[in-house]
Amino acid sequence: MNSPHWGPIPSVRRDRVVPPLLALVAFLAGWQLLVFVGNYPTFILPGPVVVGRRFVVAWTDGTLAPHVIATLAEIGLGFFAGALAGMLTGYVLARSRLANRVLSPYLVAAQAVPILALAPLIALWFGSGLFAHSMIVALIVFFPVAVSTMVAVRGVDRRLLEMARSYRVTRGQRLRMVELPAALPGILGGLRIGVTLAVVGAIVAEWTGGETGLGVLINLARGSLFDIPLMFAALLTIALIGVALYGVVLLVERRYAIPAS
Amino acid sequence: MSAEPGRALSEPGPPARDGSVPAIRLDGVRFGFKIDGRQTEVIGGLHLEIAPRSIVALVGPNGCGKSTLLRVIAGLLPARTGTVEVEGRPVAGPDSRVGLVFQEPRLLPWRSAFANIAFPLEVAGRDRDARERRVTDLLGLVGLRDWSRARPAELSGGMRQRVAIARALALEPAVLLLDEPFSALDSLTRERFNVELLRLWARIGATIVLVTHSIAEAVFLADRVLVLSPRPAQLVADVAVDLARPRLPGDLDAATVTRTAAEIRAHLQGATDDAFAVAAGDVPAHPQPDQAIP
Secondary structure, eight states, rough: OOTTTSOOHHHHHHHHHOOOOHHHHHHHHHHHHHHHHHTTTTTTTOOOHHHHHHHHHHHHSSOOOHHHHHHHHHHHHHHHHHHHHHHHHHHHHOHHHHHHHHHHHHHHHHHOOOOHHHHHHHHHHTTSHHHHHHHHHHHHHHHHHHHHHHHHHHHHOOOHHHHHHHTOOOOOHHIIIIIIIHHHHHHHHHHHHHHHHHHHHHHHHHTOOOOOOOOOOOOHHTTTTTOOOHHHHHHHHHHHHHHHHHHHHHHHHHHOOOOOO | OOOOSSSSSOOOOOOOSSSSSOOOEEEEEEEEETTTEEEEEEEEEEEEEEEEOEEEEESSSSSSSOOOOOOOOTSOOSSSEEEETTTTEEESSOOEEEEOOOOSOOTTSSSSSHHHHHHHHHTTTTTTTHHHHHHHHHHHTTGOOOOOGGGGSSSSSHHHHHHHHHHHHHHSSSEEEEEEEETOOOOHHHHHHHHHHHHHHHHHOOEEEESSSOOHHHHHHEEEEEEEOSSSSSEEEEEEEEOSSSTTTOOSHHHHHHHHHHHHHHHHHHHHHHHHHHHHHHOTTOOOOOOOOO
16 A cells, blocks of 8 residues: 655655755754864864764774664663553543542652653662663653643543443443544654653663663763764764654654544 | 335334334433532433334423433433333443434544444444445445545535444444434535435334424424423423324425424423523524424
């Protein structure tokens, strides 16, 4: 089946590709200009050409790959666990007044504590391996997903629920056939926020310790290696990961979320 | 619409009251809501028997509990006291013997017309083949065979309500309850839908109970018109409509129509002055109350 979301007319796609490309070129030119005019040394602000070259080298000589894999594993595991827990909690909060009353204050309090402050504690308790890092990712993903799920499920049209009840739906059928599809756009909105936060969470987690990961690499590049272009290359990689993951969620959204009415 | 083989084309006459099991029986049904901590009675002790394959219209002032009564019959709301029986067996909770069509279509916007009609069949666990066959039949019945893949947003208001009716019929209920089903439609469409509803009724042979604000509509469709009082709803009058079937607009005994409509109006007027205002003025589809049948 062909996807309806690809622009059928070439000029439409060109419209969508050309302006962002021009913006990118302008950004890189400005950056290079800044380095040129300010005459900054490479260890303060390397130019885009230097960073680009370092990026390519770091990929080809195998410096980046293990760190990227480690970070992606943390993001994947943590996002999955955090999003799942967030959706479950959000659903329970939406459907149980008791749970809402008991849990809500703790949730808000937990969210008010910055993950940056929590990360060292988790490192202390759980070390600095994949598990501990994924846990930090999960924690940071959890809240926006839980809240958006709660709001979305609460917003499901009561008239549709009554209609479903008149056909004697079970709880499972109601969830699968009515609540989940009706709440999906809202839930996906939460996942979209969650996926970018997951990248932040992974880097923060890696700063508290660990052997591999892009956060670790940034620390190394800034410290013992003193390779600022490498640090920029790592930053670039992080940004690309964020954009790519965001794009994946967007694709899922376009494929599955049909807005109500 | 072409005739389907093996099915009677003519509408059945008024139902025989031969002591057979009534399609619906209400015995002392009371229902109340708690509003601001105070119990408010909405339905106050209703006794009713509705014959199988008949059409009964419920009329009454706004907020008198007509919609609530339909929900009690459908098992969506429990009667506080008294019993509701469909085909001689009590209704306890939502029931597949009763199909309910709401005032709004209440379709699932992410599902096609086909999948919306299939919803009750999926819930009931029918297999794919059975669903396909039944939904195809129903789409034909409501004249939407060409629209099976359309989403609700792509359908007109009238088409959506037809999908909703087809969905309510999916499990072959003995009783079809309609809560002002055509109130959102313009008067011309509404008239056409009433004719279609009668044709549908003749084919499926279900008992129909419908709530309406239009005396003209009630007279055109029903065998009996039940006039309800303001809250708590009680039966004020039970008016028989002695019009031959099949009925077509413009082909009715004008004298009977006028007399019956006047009788219903008098009962409504007797119920309250407010009720008269509702019956006479608040029905945009029928702005002229004196004109009994369009």
